[in-house]
Amino acid sequence: MLIRPLTTTDIPAAFAISCAAGWNQTETDWAMMIRLNPETCFGMECEGELAATAVLTCYGQRLAWVGMVLTAERFQRRGFARALLERVLLEADVRGIRTVKLDATEQGEPIYARLGFVAEQRVERCLGRGGGAGAELTGVPGDLDARAFGADRSALVRNLGSALVCEGGFVQRRAGVRARYLGPCVAEDVAAAGRLVRAALATDAGLWFWDVFAEHRDAVALASESGFAPVRRLMRMYRGKPLRGEESLVYGLAGFEFG
Numbered sequence: 262m263l264i265r266p267l268t269t270t271d272i273p274a275a276f277a278i279s280c281a282a283g284w285n286q287t288e289t290d291w292a293m294m295i296r297l298n299p300e301t302c303f304g305m306e307c308e309g310e311l312a313a314t315a316v317l318t319c320y321g322q323r324l325a326w327v328g329m330v331l332t333a334e335r336f337q338r339r340g341f342a343r344a345l346l347e348r349v350l351l352e353a354d355v356r357g358i359r360t361v362k363l364d365a366t367e368q369g370e371p372i373y374a375r376l377g378f379v380a381e382q383r384v385e386r387c388l389g390r391g392g393g394a395g396a397e398l399t400g401v402p403g404d405l406d407a408r409a410f411g412a413d414r415s416a417l418v419r420n421l422g423s424a425l426v427c428e429g430g431f432v433q434r435r436a437g438v439r440a441r442y443l444g445p446c447v448a449e450d451v452a453a454a455g456r457l458v459r460a461a462l463a464t465d466a467g468l469w470f471w472d473v474f475a476e477h478r479d480a481v482a483l484a485s486e487s488g489f490a491p492v493r494r495l496m497r498m499y500r501g502k503p504l505r506g507e508e509s510l511v512y513g514l515a516g517f518e519f520g
């Protein structure tokens with residue numbers, strides 16, 4: 262058994278593990294994570310195979326995000342996820358990162374609780390269809406994201422590709438294995454968020470995932486009015502110093518793996 266950094270040659274095996282778990286990340290997403298975090302994407306190798314993964318995305322020293330905690334089914338219950346998480350948390354501590362957060366599945370939650378994570382709030386994955394008439398977008402978003410998120414994630418935002426922007430907001434979208442992904446969506450008010458979401462959904466008539474804070478009433482209502490329904494609930498958890506952004510500005514998360 263060996264814990265080592267993931268490289269681009271691991272992408273097919275890592276993708277096979279996330280697909281087998283029914284997750285939405287593509288090979289392009291894995292490549293982006295390795296590009297963004299070349300020293301903090303870890304794999305556990307066992308019997309010559311990639312058996313488990315865990316990724317730490319660092320947003321400066323203020324915050325880091327744990328994602329892609331996966332163990333291939335035949336290697337589960339051997340302590341691999343726990344060992345990888347301990348490694349990832351050691352990296353965060355060595356780097357002096359003050360807060361570590363993640364979005365926990367039901368399977369993951371007890372493991373994180375034992376490692377000192379505490380619940381922050383529920384996040385909800387909604388599923389719906391795109392299409393419809395787009396909205397006209399004008400203006401520039403301004404510097405909203407760091408305010409909304411609570412830390413500088415501009416490197417991630419740049420890597421997610423071109424955004425749709427308007428006065429007081431932006432939205433991004435990307436491909437997924439099971440559905441396209443809408444988010445992050447950050448806006449000054451619900452009217453701007455509505456225009457951004459309509460413009461994004463008009464670009465593809467297929468299925469979309471859209472993650473929101475379960476307690477953000479305007480975001481939940483906007484998702485529902487757009488024909489989206491909750492399909493999963495996860496628990497956002499943190500370890501270290503409590504840190505919240507201006508979450509009223511957040512109409513769509515960047516993804517469970519990014520925050």
Ligand SMILES: CC(C)(COP(=O)(O)OP(=O)(O)OC[C@H]1O[C@@H](n2cnc3c(N)ncnc32)[C@H](O)[C@@H]1OP(=O)(O)O)[C@@H](O)C(=O)NCCC(=O)NCCS
Pocket residue numbers: 282313330331332333336337338339340341342343344364365366367368369370371372375
């Ligand atoms: C969750 C998951 C990563 C656990 O991987 P694993 O390598 O089997 O986990 P470990 O063997 O390291 O177990 C760690 C601890 O969690 C416990 N645990 C493992 N799977 C569990 C489960 N399904 N339910 C409850 N507890 C579980 C173990 O008993 C162990 O407890 P301990 O630390 O007190 O000894 C794996 O089941 C998986 O890939 N699931 C699908 C994807 C997922 O939900 N990932 C979590 C994302 S937040």
